[in-house]
Amino acid sequence: MSVYTAFFSATGNSRQAALAIASGIAEDASEIDMTVRSQAGAHSFAPDDILVVAAPVYKGRVYRGAMERFSLLSGSGTRCIVAVSYGNRAYDDALLELADAMEAQGFRVIGAAASVGRHTYGTIAQGRPGGDDLAALRDFGRRAVEAPSDGALRIPGTRPYREGGDGGAYRPSTSGGCISCGLCARLCPEGAIGPGCRTVDSSRCISCFRCIRVCPRGARTMEGDSGYAAFARMLTERLSVRQENAFYTKEEDR
Ligand SMILES: Cc1cc2nc3c(=O)[nH]c(=O)nc-3n(C[C@H](O)[C@H](O)[C@H](O)COP(=O)(O)O)c2cc1C
Structure with a gap:
């Protein structure tokens, strides 16, 4: 066995x-x-x-x-x-x-x-x-x-x-701290990130945030997206x- x-x-x-x-x-x-x-x-x-x-x-x-x-x-x-x-x-x-x-x-x-x-x-x-x-x-x-x-x-x-199973609408961006190490691109589940870590195929991204979690420089981010910030606050409150x-x-x- x-x-x-x-x-x-x-x-x-x-x-x-x-x-x-x-x-x-x-x-x-x-x-x-x-x-x-x-x-x-x-x-x-x-x-x-x-x-x-x-x-x-x-x-x-x-x-x-x-x-x-x-x-x-x-x-x-x-x-x-x-x-x-x-x-x-x-x-x-x-x-x-x-x-x-x-x-x-x-x-x-x-x-x-x-x-x-x-x-x-x-x-x-x-x-x-x-x-x-x-x-x-x-x-x-x-x-x-x-x-x-x-x-x-x-x-x-x-x-x-029920309907569901698809990804979300949020799209992380790449900040100046990126050193183009390629980790986020290699680990992206859907191959949505270009090899230099800076280009993203928005139609492939599923908002899983894996890139944010794995980036050693914290350079993949949702910072600056006020729509996401408001959603995250609301969801955190609702699911407390x-x-x-x-x-x-x-x-x-x-
Ligand atoms: C697009 C999207 C939709 C989600 N929908 C739900 C949901 O319906 N119910 C829930 O409790 N969590 C939901 N989550 C949270 C994930 O199920 C949860 O974070 C899960 O533990 C992630 O598993 P992983 O770490 O193996 O990827 C959702 C996450 C994403 C990205």
Whole structure:
């Protein structure tokens, strides 16, 4: 039996969740990082493998680009745990959508988790996932594989799924501190940034803010965008109440 994680994770929360879940099953899980579109390839899994697949919630759905990448994964009755990371608002239909897709691709979904991670925008759920979140995710991973396989797994959400899954409208800019190291361009999930770090294809940018988080000089920024500043303030205020992680296993639903 081999344990794998496959994830899209622009700002690292979904990756942390996937690795924590997998660590509850085995200490040597492999990472399949599908965040950068040009690096995401096809993978087939054996019947006795276990796959943990994780992605962020964008507007109540799984980010569409993540779903496209995950369509390259195929199972053969392989056990699968689905996980979404959400920014303290809600996960709506995202978890259900991901579970449905994995089942359709030959996996047997044995558990589902929606965990809170720092929101891309504003200052929401900062520091999450924290130590307690990661411990709970790890424990969930262990419980999901130990649960009896004949139970029902009831994941919240509605079909047809709500509209969503697309990126946002904000476009970071490059400030004078940029040294054109190329890191943001290499790590941009959608290849939206030119090699010199200064040109951006606005039609490809999804507002994931990965470039802002990874820039060693803090040169990718939303500073000076008053529309974004007002939105970030409003969202931070609206989402100030702590939300909890949700775990679904067959065991608990029996
Ligand atoms: C365009 C966009 C839409 C988002 N929509 C939601 C949402 O509907 N609900 C929510 O709680 N968080 C939402 N978020 C926040 C992310 O789901 C959250 O920050 C997540 O932990 C990011 O995961 P990652 O670090 O793996 O990329 C959104 C973020 C972006 C960029």
